[in-house]
Amino acid sequence: MPIKEKSKPAKRDRVTIRTVAAHAGVSVAAVSKVMRNAYGVSENLRAKVTGSIEELGYRPSRTARGLRGRTFTIGLLLVDIRNPFLPEVIDGVNGVLAPSHYQAMIGVGEGRMQLETSLIESMIDYKMDGLILVAPRLPTEIIAEFAAQVPIVAVGYHDPKAKTFDTVNTDDQRGAEIAVEALLKCGYRDIEMLSLGAREGHKVSVVRQREIGYRRAMLRAGLGSSAPISHIPVHSPKREEAMRVFLARSDRPRGVFCWSDLDAITLLSAAAEMGVRIPEDLAVVGYDNSTTAALSLVNLASIDQSGRELGEAATRTLLSRIEGRSDPEHLLLMPSLVNRKSLI
Missing domain, CATH: 3.40.50.2300 (Response regulator)
Incomplete structure (x- = not known):
């Protein structure tokens, strides 16, 4: 008895942008506009084209697109x-x-x-x-x-x-000013900034812009002559060690503005290990309002830049x-x- 061959599935024709246009009842140019989110595309047209793309399983050829x-x-x-x-x-x-x-x-x-x-x-x-x-x-x-x-x-x-x-x-300069103003409003005038190592930023970087804003706010408050910036190394373990040295200083400030939540959260962790109370011994403001800053165990005041x-x-x-x-x-x-x- 002859062995019956299994029937092969029908080969599906390749779906092209023209296939999508015909299925949606629109022009190829209209499909192209929807795909690149061009200005002026109506919601009705977008829904038609998107529906056809999903139904047909259209996947554009990136090679062809590049050509x-x-x-x-x-x-x-x-x-x-x-x-x-x-x-x-x-x-x-x-x-x-x-x-x-x-x-x-x-x-x-x-x-x-x-x-x-x-x-x-x-x-x-x-x-x-x-x-x-x-x-x-x-x-x-x-x-x-x-x-x-x-x-x-x-x-x-x-x-x-x-x-x-x-x-x-x-506006990173303004963000730093807001941080300093918040510390001043709470009664802190002995304020320092924790920033990146001096070689890590450049004049157009956010860290240098925040330093400018910090100094400006301190100057406006009459504290320009005492507006210190501590530069923290980027890499571990020197980074964590520098923060412990900062926390152990006899002249440690009452308030600190950290250029980023990355350093502010690390500082809070080191403070907990060393018995430095936040904010009773040291008030801290970070920058970024990261999701970690909002955790109840962290509770970090921070500048939100969305x-x-x-x-x-x-x-x-x-x-x-x-x-x-x-x-x-x-x-x-x-x-x-x-x-x-x-x-x-």
């Missing part, structure tokens, strides 16, 4: 994945990209210029449509060279004179640059204080 000059990918370069503030930025980026069918590809530069340069070059080689650089260490002239090849938005990079790329920042809003604003700015805008934009968002038990 046509558009891959619908965004490069997102982060300075350090360990910072609890950055997931909020990523959420903001993805929230704006979701309806546009763009996707973000993440690289981590680890605060090293050579690695940042290599990652940006790779993103350009993969024909990504634009890049969002979060707190890059590269000098303006290098970023400008890359921006001549691909649209770029820099976040946490204060260079309002940049012409070939855009910047989106919180990472989600930064990510959203940076992504919208980049998409408009990709669509052809050439005039530079430099957005500055306003920070605010979230008061918690480390201050009051």
Whole structure:
């Protein structure tokens, strides 16, 4: 008796953008507009096209897109994945990209210029449509060279004179002023700032901007001659040891403004180990209002710069640059204080 061969499943024809257009009853140009989240797309058109894409299981060929000059990918370069503030930025980026069918590809530069340069070059080689650089260490002239090849938005990079790329920042100087003003309002005048090591920042970085704001607020309060800044090493174990030395000082201040929640939370941990009461012995204000700062066991007063809003604003700015805008934009968002038990 002959063996009956199993029937092969019917081969499914490849779904193309034209297939989607025909299924939705719209033009190919309309589908393309929806996919790149172009301005002026109606909700009705978006719903039609999105429904057809989902029903047909359409997956655009990134190779073909690259050959046509558009891959619908965004490069997102982060300075350090360990910072609890950055997931909020990523959420903001993805929230704006979701309806546009763009996707973000993440690289981590680890605060090293050579690695940042290599990652940006790779993103350009993969024909990504634009890049969002979060707190890059590269000098303006290098970023400008890359921006001549691909649209770029820099976040946490204060260079309002940049012409070939855009910047989106919180007003870090004002944020530091708010932190000092909050400490002063609580009656503390013996205030110090914990900042990064002097070699770790550059003049356009957030840390140096926060130092400027701290000094300005102290000067305005008549404390300019006693506005000390302690520079903490970046890497363990020197970082933790420097904080213990700070806490053990006989001339330790009554209030401290930390340039980031990263250091503020580490300082709170060291203080608990050493029996330094917060805020009775030392009032602490951080910066970023990270999710960790809000935990009841941490309860850190912190400057909120809304990472989600930064990510959203940076992504919208980049998409408009990709669509052809050439005039530079430099957005500055306003920070605010979230008061918690480390201050009051």
